[in-house]
Amino acid sequence: MNNANDVRNELAKVFADLKAGVISTKEASEFANIAGKMINSAKAQLEYAKVREETPTINFLKSTDV
Secondary structure, eight states: OOSHHHHHHHHHHHHHHHHHTSSOHHHHHHHHHHHHHHHHHHHHHHHHHHHTTOOOOOGGGOOSOO
């Protein structure tokens, strides 16, 4: 997963797999936990940059999808 859109797409697949019974709730929970940590990391970068009055370049938040 290279960016936020990849995370969102992967989570949608996890949800579909969970709903279809392909993966367990424990597996789905672990995927969601990791995704949350990735998003929180980018959020922390944004908050730090805001305090420093900088405009960061965060590749994780860049996407070709609009």
